[in-house]
Amino acid sequence: MEEKGQYGVALVGCGIVGGGTARILTQDKTFLQERTGISLYLKYVTSRNYTNARSIGIPEDLYEQDYDKVLSDPDVFVVVELIGGLTDAKRIIIAALEAGKHVVTANKALMAHYGPELFALARKKNVTIGFEASCGGGIPIVKVITDGLLANKIEAMYGIVNGTCNHILTEMTEKGESYQQALKSAQEAGLAEADPTLDVTGMDSVHKLTILGSLAFGERVDLDSIPVTGIDTLDLYDIESGKELGYIMKLLAIGQKTDKGLALSVAPAFVHTVHPLARISGAFNAVSIYGHAVGHTMYMGRGAGSSPTASAVVSDIIATALGITSKAFETLNLWPDRTQKARQLAPEDLISRYYLRFMVKDRPGTVARISSILSSNGISITSLLQKEEAKDNIPLVMTTHEARAGAVTQALKEIENLEETVSAPIFIRIIEEHPESFL
């Protein structure tokens, strides 16, 4: 298909990540060749228009709008899809696979929605799909799971996998900004999209948990089965109360293996200030993985941005050219076209600690009534925070020992119905350091 050691790359999409990828492939061509012993060369850039490609110095003769021509060129060994979104990207990837081309993509939404069918098609066509760049930006987290930690039964995964949310939460925590203020400054700094919905609702994190969870636990995770809470409804008051109690708020993508199935969720959660994930600030991402042999490991890096994501894309292209991707893809039983649908824990059976906040009328006996309801549902309190305030409605903050989610839901419903309760109770998980279990 290609001259020995010569690998033609077709790039579809030349925006932020595509541009970074094109720059590495062209500017660092010699360096990459010396380092890897193979020669990658950018053969085509296919994008809506040539503006961005031109602005970063891509020669005009690489620009090709006729995708069929790209696919029929035997020199092209990989199609790199970097346009994002679902419809066009899916069409482009399917056409590439059908044409017998390997694919590399950064498209988490697509891989989360259609991973199994795309992997099955790739397998049929004897090619591979590299998607390292879809999760954790430049952190080689897919490689870690599908290679470096292969000896492990993965017991849990806790990920800060959305840099926009982490930036906003860091600003709220450190500067006391409201959600709206922090979002606005993130947008001004180019760290949040004009329409930030996919990020702040947690859906982007759900995409990544779908992909990483499927690989790590070796069970096919269904996107729609993951309960999700975003950061867009958070109140600064809770971040600050949590901080007073020794906790930092993070949007966590969580997968925990339990006897009754996988517990998967995306939601804001509190971690202790001394937990390694508490220190992951701003636009950085990090994933903590706990294996039955390796114990706790953590992987940190920039989760987005042009060149960090392009780092993952180009490393994936190299691994594809070397045949490393196919060795793993062909043999390992981790990709979700080969694994069983995940057996998931019923949400009400989740065992967790919680931070609770109640807005109540300042009346004698309120704390006693609330405590009594919690207690009768088997929930015991570890701390209570009530400040003297000269207001009619006061916040009452509690943290709990481990409790069943179902019991917490029931108790909160009863408390919400109390005559002195003025608004729906707030509940946020507290994530304890996961126990290391060593073999």
Next chain:
Amino acid sequence: MEEKGQYGVALVGCGIVGGGTARILTQDKTFLQERTGISLYLKYVTSRNYTNARSIGIPEDLYEQDYDKVLSDPDVFVVVELIGGLTDAKRIIIAALEAGKHVVTANKALMAHYGPELFALARKKNVTIGFEASCGGGIPIVKVITDGLLANKIEAMYGIVNGTCNHILTEMTEKGESYQQALKSAQEAGLAEADPTLDVTGMDSVHKLTILGSLAFGERVDLDSIPVTGIDTLDLYDIESGKELGYIMKLLAIGQKTDKGLALSVAPAFVHTVHPLARISGAFNAVSIYGHAVGHTMYMGRGAGSSPTASAVVSDIIATALGITSKAFETLNLWPDRTQKARQLAPEDLISRYYLRFMVKDRPGTVARISSILSSNGISITSLLQKEEAKDNIPLVMTTHEARAGAVTQALKEIENLEETVSAPIFIRIIEEHPESFL
């Protein structure tokens, strides 16, 4: 050589790591087979005696003292060397390679001393050497460098790569223990050897820097060319003074790419309390790697111990069986039998910030004289700490802006010669957050 998908493993050494490896291979055989699609089976355990192997339930018929018999068995595809040390381990590995067996090892001393010649022999025999477990215990750091970050020009690496030293420094920092106290409690807790020399002198970290630096920078690092300072001469006073100034002491294995060559060193160094490496406590290891595209990434995990290290060993065995190891080893130009000897920065040309401590007689004008010597050598001071003490000899602590190491050495010599100086000045590097340079 083996039945399709059947891979016989010969284990040489059945101590701490060997025992962990044997346990994974036997207890988790079915799990590994389901996960990886290949069947690894422990065929031989060769060790000085059968005591430990028996104690962890290894069947007696696997115990084989005749190494020639092991090597002549065509079912054995890999020899796993876990006896450590130089002489016997080298003989065992060479014999395995000569017999056409792949090798997996956790032996950092051996790889640091003889890596290039062993790699060259493996290449000649068309087999591979996996050595993931030699650095960073269970952290898949070799994979990260030789696969996940392949697109990057690595600009710097800062590693906490010795858990014993990190544990001792953490105890000194957090509990105010002296070095001797902390060493003693580490030994009692099984976190330091009875003879801790290799760890506390920094030599173990030098071994790991030799291995990882060679791969990361694509230049062959010579073990003897790395300046090394251990933690065994540290004074608690400096750890506590640094802490007052906002720094945490870590034993760092450092590689920095400069215009004038690689700056490599192992030495205790101060990092800001907010630096991610400052948070790596106890027996944990972590490596920060800065790439020209990916920016800052960090990898954390347990750097030693039976099952974390065995995690790396078994993952390496799997990658070897899958052929992933050979794809990388055959093609990439990173292994030090294929790279040029590193061009290294002359130690006196190193630019760094420093923490300095002088023990001086309490006399008027001393600070002025010391400051003047520093200044005349082009060294400017960023902070000064002198406490009122009712003693004749008082410590004077200073931190500096960036300065040439040669200038600092010269200034310290002049200061040591002052009549009021009572002992050799202490100097410790202060490591600023490495700048991220993105493509």
